Amino acid sequence: MPTITxxxxxxxxxxVEAESGDSAMRAAIVHGIDGIVAECGGxxxxxxxxxxxxxxxxxxxxxxxxxxxxLLDGAAAERQAGSRLSCQIKITPELDGLVLRLxxxxx
Amino acid sequence: MVATGLAGNxxxxxREATGGLLSGIPGLDVDxxxxxxxxxxxxxxxxxREAGPVVHLxxxxxxxxxxxxxxxxVLNDPATFCSSRGVGLSDFAKEKPWRPPxxxxxxxxxxxxxxxxxxxKVLSPAVMKQIRDRFAAAAEAKVDELLEKGxxxxxxxxxxxxxLSVFPDAxxxxxxxxxxxxxxxxxxFNAFGPPNELRQTAIERSAPHQAYVQEQxxxxxxxxxxxxxxxxxxxxxxxxxxxxxxLLVRSLLSAGLDTTVYGIxxxxxxxxxxPDEWARLRRDPALARNAFEEAVxxxxxxxxxxxxxxxxxxIGGCKVGEGEKxxxxxxxxxxxxxxxxxxxxxxITRKTSGHVGFGAGIHMCVGQLVARLEGEVMLAALAxxxxxxxxxxxxxxxxxxxxxxxxxxPITLTPA
Numbered sequence: 001m002p003t004i005t006x007x008x009x010x011x012x013x014x015x016v017e018a019e020s021g022d023s024a025m026r027a028a029i030v031h032g033i034d035g036i037v038a039e040c041g042g043x044x045x046x047x048x049x050x051x052x053x054x055x056x057x058x059x060x061x062x063x064x065x066x067x068x069x070x071l072l073d074g075a076a077a078e079r080q081a082g083s084r085l086s087c088q089i090k091i092t093p094e095l096d097g098l099v100l101r102l103x104x105x106x107x
Numbered sequence: 108m109v110a111t112g113l114a115g116n117x118x119x120x121x122r123e124a125t126g127g128l129l130s131g132i133p134g135l136d137v138d139x140x141x142x143x144x145x146x147x148x149x150x151x152x153x154x155x156r157e158a159g160p161v162v163h164l165x166x167x168x169x170x171x172x173x174x175x176x177x178x179x180x181v182l183n184d185p186a187t188f189c190s191s192r193g194v195g196l197s198d199f200a201k202e203k204p205w206r207p208p209x210x211x212x213x214x215x216x217x218x219x220x221x222x223x224x225x226x227x228k229v230l231s232p233a234v235m236k237q238i239r240d241r242f243a244a245a246a247e248a249k250v251d252e253l254l255e256k257g258x259x260x261x262x263x264x265x266x267x268x269x270x271l272s273v274f275p276d277a278x279x280x281x282x283x284x285x286x287x288x289x290x291x292x293x294x295x296f297n298a299f300g301p302p303n304e305l306r307q308t309a310i311e312r313s314a315p316h317q318a319y320v321q322e323q324x325x326x327x328x329x330x331x332x333x334x335x336x337x338x339x340x341x342x343x344x345x346x347x348x349x350x351x352x353x354l355l356v357r358s359l360l361s362a363g364l365d366t367t368v369y370g371i372x373x374x375x376x377x378x379x380x381x382p383d384e385w386a387r388l389r390r391d392p393a394l395a396r397n398a399f400e401e402a403v404x405x406x407x408x409x410x411x412x413x414x415x416x417x418x419x420x421x422i423g424g425c426k427v428g429e430g431e432k433x434x435x436x437x438x439x440x441x442x443x444x445x446x447x448x449x450x451x452x453x454x455i456t457r458k459t460s461g462h463v464g465f466g467a468g469i470h471m472c473v474g475q476l477v478a479r480l481e482g483e484v485m486l487a488a489l490a491x492x493x494x495x496x497x498x499x500x501x502x503x504x505x506x507x508x509x510x511x512x513x514x515x516x517p518i519t520l521t522p523a
Contacts, residue, residue, distance in 0.1 A: 029458065029460050029461065032458065037460065038460040038461075039400065039460065039475070039479065040465070040471060040475065041460050041461045041462075041467055041471075043467055043468055043469070043471040045227070045471060045472075045473070045475060045476065046232065046475070046476060047232040067224075067227070070227075070228065070231060070233075071231065071232055073231075073232075073233050074231050074232025074233030074234070074235065074236060075232065076232075107396055107483075
């Protein structure tokens with residue numbers, strides 16, 4: 001299983017084993033990662049599964065969708081170049097080792 | 108799948124692990140639209156879950172799903188389980204709808220995709236940031252007013268009064284005639300049910316409420332800057348037509364008020380019944396948003412919706428034919444022990460993500476952010492200003508074919 005590492009705002013790293021085909025949001029929820037709220041459960045409504053993808057990995061996670069792009073504008077924490085909704089990052093074996101930083105707040 | 112009990116995310120209908128049983132759908136002689144059921148739905152919901160992944164309800168000749176996995180799967184497969192034949196018992200392929208169908212709720216892709224995009228933009232997270240301070244200030248003022256009173260009915264004076272003080276203004280409605288809003292929404296949600304007395308009576312009395320709503324949905328009756336005007340502005344950008352805009356405003360008036368009344372009512376009722384959880388909320392008012400969310404899971408203000416099968420399909424290994432109505436028990440799914448630890452406990456720190464109180468998938472409640480905003484700011488204001496909530500009189504249930512909530516909840520607040 002690909003390993004995805006979530007980095008909390010205080011620097012704490014939590015690696016999780018993610019199921020290929022699941023979303024990164026789902027991997028976080030399944031493993032109880034605080035900091036991913038995912039109020040809408042992946043239905044592209046809420047922008048509460050916001051993550052920052054490291055610059056070096058932005059090319060690996062695919063492009064930001066139109067709906068996702070608009071939702072990110074309303075995210076509670078600052079939008080940055082690497083901002084993504086983790087429900088839209090589909091886990092593949094190639095994403096093994098992906099690092100996702102968590103924002104200060106989701107709501 | 109990881110072994111956490113979470114349902115699959117694939118969109119396919121979940122199959123039972125073994126056997127591939129293709130017949131033998133259990134029949135249950137229960138009526139989930141009867142007053143006795145509304146008074147205490149939980150034993151029947153458990154029976155529905157335990158009977159099998161899909162059941163048949165002879166009373167209304169429909170199939171039902173009450174386990175989380177199947178409810179989630181049906182919600183997430185809109186091509187197989189369509190909405191355009193109505194999300195109530197009535198099959199629009201066979202019966203004339205009681206009102207012109209909703210362009211978003213009672214529609215399938217691709218028509219739904221376009222209208223959904225409009226409402227998603229009008230009710231987006233970015234818009235919530237703009238209205239947040241106004242909604243929070245109104246909640247603070249409402250709690251101050253209620254503390255002055257001390258004792259009052261939490262349904263009319265709080266659960267109804269607070270959304271009525273913010274939502275109609277946010278839509279941009281005129282002052283006069285707003286008394287039609289709650290009866291209209293009650294009518295809409297009763298009409299999803301079977302042709303029982305609740306539905307028939309509501310429709311018989313519907314004419315003045317329908318006339319009011321139809322009139323208020325017109326562009327000239329909606330104040331600039333409100334949600335309603337924002338919908339009509341999408342006519343100018345070519346996203347929708349001038350005849351579609353009023354019907355999309357109607358969706359806000361159908362589904363945007365009563366649901367939040369029931370949601371806030373559910374949260375107050377939970378916090379009044381479970382003083383330990385109230386104490387936790389008082390210690391940390393930042394839990395307000397999740398306390399509201401957990402109340403939506405726990406009480407499931409929207410209890411049920413239907414879908415119609417577009418083809419022969421297997422649900423949990425059982426064959427269901429084309430053109431069948433499937434009743435989704437959202438409330439039962441939200442308390443399915445296969446999915447939730449200690450499901451009958453109201454726990455304001457529970458990880459609630461994945462509950463189906465707002466539905467799931469492409470039809471998931473488009474106004475859920477407004478509901479959460481109202482719930483959060485109201486519970487946060489209460490947590491900061493109130494020491495104790497005590498139920499001081501008989502609790503009365505309000506009966507509706509789709510909505511679960513109270514008619515009367517007499518309470519006394521003690522100031523902090």
